[in-house]
Amino acid sequence: MESQRNFLLFGLLFVSYLIFVAWTEFKNPQPEQPTVVATQPANNAPSSANISADVPMASVDANQDMPVESNSASQKRITLSNDTLKLVIDTVGGDIVEADLLLYPEVQGEPAPFKLLKSEQGHVYIAQSGLIGQGPDSHPKGRPHYTTTQDAFILSEGADKVSAQLYFTTDTGIKYVKVFTLLKGKYEVDIDYQVINNSDAPVNLQLYGQLKQTVQPSGGSLVMPVYRGGAYSAPLAAKNDTRYTKYKFDDMQEANLAVETKGGYVAMLEHYFVSAFIPSEEQTNELYTRVYGADAAIGYKAPLQTVAAGSEATLSTKLWVGPKLQDEMAEVGTHLDLTVDYGWLWFIAQPLFQLLLFFQSIVGNWGMAIILVTFSVKGVMYPLTKAQYTSMAKMRLLQPKIQQLRDRFGEDKQKVSQGMMELYKKEKVNPLGGCLPILLQMPIFIALYWSLMESVELRHAPFFGWITDLSVQDPYYVLPILMGISMFFIQKMSPTTVQDPMQAKIMQYMPVVFTAFFLFFPSGLVLYWLVSNLVTLLQQWLIFRELDKKGLGKNASA
Template sequence: MDVQRIILIAALAIISYMLVLQWNQDYGVKTVPVAQAESVSAYQSTVDPVATAGSDLPTTDGATAANTDLPAAKAAAAAQQQLVSIKTDVLELLIDTKGGDIIELTLPKHKAALDNDQPFVLLEQNGNRTYVSQSGLIGKDGLDASPNGRPQYTSAKNSYQLEGDELVVDLVHNGDDGVVITKRFRFTAGNYTIEQDFLVNNGSADTWQAKLFGQIKRDGSKDPSQTTSMGMQAFLGAVFSTEDEHYEKVTFDDMQEANIKKVSQDGWVAMSQHYFLSAWIPAPGAEYSYSSRVSNGNYIAGFVSPEFTVAPGETKTVNANFYAGPKDTDLLEQAAPNLELTVDYGILWFIATPLAWLLKTIHGFVGNWGVSIIFITIIVKALLFQVNAKAFKSMAKMRKFGPEMTRLKELHGDDRQKMSQAMMELYKKEKINPLGGCLPIVAQMPVFIALYWTLMESVELRHAPFALWINDLSVMDPYFLLPILMGATMFIQQLLNPTPPDPMQAKIMKMLPIVFTFFFLWFPAGLVLYWLVNNILSITQQYIINKQIEGEGPSK
C-alpha cells in the first residue's frame, strides 16, 4: 500500500510539473522581441500640425506649454528634413535636424532580449512608442519660441562614427538677423553622457536674449525592460532631484493630476524605468525651473535655465548634459550628484545598498553572478549564525521533548490551565523558547526583501548566466527546477522541526512547501537560488544541532 501511494504521488507530481511547463509555454510571461520600427521625424506630416497638435514646449517659466514642437510650415519645408546618424561604442542614435532632438537611441552593449542580437532601444519616435529627448532655446529671441515652429539646423554629414576618444557633432542654424546658433553634441568613448552646448554668435546689432530648456517626452506605453509580472515592480515615471529633495518620484498618474513646478539651484530631471534611465543634467551653478506636464497624451518632464544675454558681436555658450543608459551606480555617480539614487532599493535601502556593493565586490573575484549570490548567502548566513543557532536549539529541544508534551496533554485532558502551567514549567526547566522557531524567518525576511530589490535593480544581472540551464538570473527558471528544489528543501526542514501539537496547524505547515514553491515559480532565478542555498545551509546547521541536543540528557 505504501509503495502504491509513493508511485501515485510521484506520478501526480510528474503530471503536475508537465502541466505547469505547458501552461507557462502557452500563457506564461514571455519576452517577445518587438521588431524595431523606424524612427521618423515628427515634422513630416502634410496636415497642418498647429491645427491638430497641442503644445509640447515649455514657456519661459517652465510651467505650461507655449509653443508646439510641430512647425506651422508647409509640407514643402519637410523636404529639408534630415536625420543624422551617430555611432559610438556604447550609443547609437538619430538626431532630427528639425529642432535638433534625439528621436532614437539604442544601447549596443545591452541586447533587447537574451536570444536576440538587436540592441536595446531606449528612445524612439514611431508608431510603437514616443520617447524622445528635446532641447532648445526659448524666451524673447529663442528659436524654439518662434511662431514658425522648431528651428531647422544643418549638418555637414548624415552620419558620424566615433573614432578615438571623442566625437563632436555640430548642427548649425544661420538666422536671417545675423545670429548663428550651433547646437553641439560631444560624445566620449565608453560614456553614456552626451554633452550638449548651444553656441550663440550674435552678429546682429541688438542684444539677444533667451533661455535654455531640456525635456524628456514619453507616452504612457508599458516598460519594455520589465521582465516579470510577479511580485514588486520597478518604478516607471519621472524623477526630480533638487536642493530640498534629492530624489522625488512622480508617477504618470501624479502628472495627470497636477503639474509639478520646482525651482532649485542645480539638480536634474529624469525618466526612469526598469534597468535604464534618461536624464537631463543642467550645468551647475545656476537656479533652474523644473516642471512636468501632460500634452497630447505624452508625459513631459524638463528644466528651464535662467535667462542669458548675448551682446552684439559676442559669442556665448550655454550647456547641459544628457544621460541615456543603464542604471549602473558607478556610471550614475560620475554623471551627476544623487543620480545613483534612481537605482531604487525601496524602504530597506540601508540593507540593500551594502548587499549590492558586496555582490559586485564578490563578482569582481569570481566572475559569475550566480556564484556571487551563493557566496553572499553564505556571508549572510554567517552573520545570522548565532540567531539561527538559538532558534534551532529551541526547535531541537521541542522535537526531543515532543513525547513529553504529548504525555502532559493526555494527562491534563481538557484542563487547559493546568496543561499550560505544566508546559511552561517544562519550557523553563529545559530552556525552550516556543517562539524560537520564528526567529530565523523574522531575521531572514528583511534580508530577503532587500536582496529581492538588489537583484531586481541590478542591471548587471540582466541576461547574466549562472550554470547549466540558468542563462538569465533576472528572470524565472524556465524549467522551474530551482523552485522545486527549494520546495524540497523546505520539506526536509519540516522533517527536522518538531511537529505542531495542533493537528490543523500540522496540516497547514505541511502545505507551506507547496505554497512557497508555487509562489517562487515565477520569481527571478537569482532570488530562488539565494533561498535554495539558504535552506541547504539551514538544514545542515539544524541537523547538527538536533544531533547535539538528542545526545544530551534532560535538565536537572
C-alpha cells in the first residue's frame, strides 16, 4: 500500500462524506414557502404585532373569566442597547422585533452591524414572550399595548447594566411591568414580568417565550453547508431526553414538538449565530413548535403560577441573542454551548478548537493559530507517519517475491493470498501499516473542518495579505494552487510500485482533482491542508534519509 493509494483513499472517503451530507439535505428538503395573504401592516411591523393567533394556548384552562384590559396605548417601537446589542422592542406585546450585533458587521469592512432578529416585509425573525392563562397576552381583544416613559434606553458610560420598563394595567387593577435588562458586554437578555395584583381575585399566569421565523431553506453549498432552523434541549425529559438536537422547519410542519423537561431551552440557529430562550432550570417546562402560515415558531411554556389578590410576583426568563460563543453560552444555560454543532466527531473537534483558542491567545492571529495546530497534529502523528513509510518501503522490497508467488501459482488466488500472508509474517511486515495514518487523518480533518465551519471567531478573521477572511474561500485561489503543488511533490517523493497504466494516470491527476475541489473550501481549512502537506514533505525527507542509511529507502535495490 503506497502513499498515492492513500491519497486516493482519502479523497474518496472525504468526497463520499460530502456527498452523504448533500444526499441528507436532498432527502430532507426544506419545504417551499407557502403562499399566504400578507398580514404586514404599513409600518412593516411583524405579523404578530396586532393578532393573538400566534400566542400559544395555556397548558391548563384558567377556568375564569378574562378581565377587561386597557388597550388604549398607541403602538410604537423603542430601543434598548448596550455595547454589544441593540434591540428594537414593539410596545404591542413587548416583542423583540430587531436585534443588531454591534461587534459583528454584516459585510466585512462596512459599518452596518449584523441583524440577527428582524421584522421586514416578507421575512420575520422575532423573539416573543408573554403571559397567558389569565394573563394579558391571552385576551380576545389582542395582545397588550404597553406604555413606556421613553423611546430609547442606552447603557450609560461607567454603568454595568441598562433596563427598559414597559407598563400595562388592567381595568381590574392588575399591573404588569415587563422589564428587559442588558448587562455590559453580554448577549444575554433578562426578561422579568413584575405582577402586582391589586384586584380582589387571584390571577393564574403562565409565562411563555418563543422564537418565530419565516420558513426558508438552510442554504450553503456542498463544501460549506449551512443549517438554518430550530433546535432544543430536553436533558431531563421523561421520553426522548437529549442534551441537544435540531428540529428543522419541515419537522415543524410535519408534527408539532411536544416535550416536557426540567430546564432545557429552545433555539433558532443561523450558521454562526443563535437566539435561544432559556427558562428556569428549577421548573418543568413544556417545549413546543407551531406553524403560522409562512412562519414557524419554537418555544416553551413555564408551569402555571397563581398570584393571589393583593400580592406581587415576578416571573422571569432569559434570552440569548448573539454569536455562538461557547464559554459564554455555557454560563447562561446548560448545554447551550452545544448549539456549536461539531457533529458526531465532537469529541475530536472540541479539543482541536480549544487548542486553536490557546494558540490564538498567544500569537493573536487565527491563521498562525491554524498553522500551530497543524504542527501539533502532525507532530503527534509523526510516529505513525514514520511507521507508514517504513511499511511502504518494506512492502516495496517484497514486490519481487510477491511477483514470484503470482508467477508460481498463476490464477489460483487463494494460494497466492496464503503465500503472501506467510511472506508478510516471515518478514514481519504489516500490509495495512501504510493505511493507519491516513485513516486517522480522515476524522481529524473532518473534525477540524467542522471546527472551522462552526467557529464564529474565524468569521471575518484575517490572516495576512489577500486572506482577509479565513471563513471564506481564497479570492485569488493562491492557497488551493499551492496545496496542489505540494501534493504533487509528495507524490514525486513517495516510493511507488504501481504498474497498471490506468491507475498510474489516476494517481497523476489526483493533485489536480484535489486542487479543483479545494478552490471552494474556506481558506482556513485550505491553509491547514497546505501546511500539513509541507510538514509531510519535511517528514518524508527525514524518514527517507534514515531509511536510505538502513538500505530500505526508495533508492535501495530490490
